[in-house]
Amino acid sequence: MTEEKTIESNQLDHSLRYEISEKVGAKSLLKCIQCGVCSSGCTVSEYIDLQPHRVVASLLLGLKDIILESNAIWTCSLCHRCTERCPKGVDYSFILALLRNIASKEGKIPIEYSSTVETISENGFVVPYTGRMKNTINRRREKMGLPEVSSPDLDEINYILKETGLGNLMKKSKEDED
Ligand code: SF4
Ligand code: SF4
Numbered sequence: 001m002t003e004e005k006t007i008e009s010n011q012l013d014h015s016l017r018y019e020i021s022e023k024v025g026a027k028s029l030l031k032c033i034q035c036g037v038c039s040s041g042c043t044v045s046e047y048i049d050l051q052p053h054r055v056v057a058s059l060l061l062g063l064k065d066i067i068l069e070s071n072a073i074w075t076c077s078l079c080h081r082c083t084e085r086c087p088k089g090v091d092y093s094f095i096l097a098l099l100r101n102i103a104s105k106e107g108k109i110p111i112e113y114s115s116t117v118e119t120i121s122e123n124g125f126v127v128p129y130t131g132r133m134k135n136t137i138n139r140r141r142e143k144m145g146l147p148e149v150s151s152p153d154l155d156e157i158n159y160i161l162k163e164t165g166l167g168n169l170m171k172k173s174k175e176d177e178d
Contacts (some may be wrong), residue, residue, distance in 0.1 A: 012062035016102065020059060023098055024091055031088040032056045038092050040083035048072040052082050052092050059095075068103045072096075074110050103171060114169040121161055121170060124152025 021029055032053070039051035050058065050070040056066050067073070073096060082092040103109060119128060129137065129149060137149060161167035 007066075011138060014062040015063040016064040016067065016075050016099075017059050017062060019102065020098055023052065024095060029060055030097075032060070032090050033088055035087060037087060037177060038090070041081050042084050043077055043079050044075050048075050052096075056090065056092065056095070064119075066143065067104060068108045069154060073099045073103055074113070092145055109169055116162065117166050117169045121158055121167065124154055124157050141148075 017029065030061055034053055034057060036051075036053045038056075039045055039053045042048075045051060046166050048071055050067070050072040052072070055067055055070070055072055076093070078093055078097065080093045083090075083094065086092060104113075116126060120126060124130060127133070140150065159168070161170075
């Protein structure tokens with residue numbers, strides 16, 4: 001059974017609603033009629049703790065912390081089915097992408113994501129290309145007549161991470177380790 005939680009009115013924070021509304025159009029969220037069509041067709045609905053129509057309702061109500069701490073933001077596969085099916089034209093998948101950006105800026109990002117950025121920074125690859133893994137990949141490439149993987153320019157990669165702000169996510173990963 002879902003645990004009920006009481007939220008006092010002075011705990012509500014509408015900043016998220018305004019921030020999202022600025023990007024999707026002030027009236028877009030208000031068009032939602034809570035029909036639940038987005039949730040009924042969501043491809044990851046069984047894995048998320050907050051269904052799409054509830055995220056929209058929570059946005060309107062000012063339940064910022066509940067939304068940013070929900071796994072719905074990160075479990076979404078961005079298949080866009082919710083957006084395609086919404087009878088009121090609410091672009092939920094875009095809203096979710098915006099929520100990811102906002103959560104990241106506030107440091108509310110799963111360790112799996114922040115540590116991936118760290119791996120890219122240190123190795124230049126999403127999966128470390130070192131040790132036995134490197135030998136196996138090289139052997140297979142040789143068999144297929146492919147050239148060796150060229151070494152990535154880590155300075156260039158780290159410059160991009162810094163300039164795009166992605167590098168800030170590594171701090172989060174380090175904080176979680178401490
Ligand atoms: S399908 Fe659209 S209108 Fe219906 S609950 Fe979802 S966002 Fe709201
Ligand atoms: S885009 Fe995300 S929220 Fe929308 S239906 Fe797909 S998985 Fe569900």
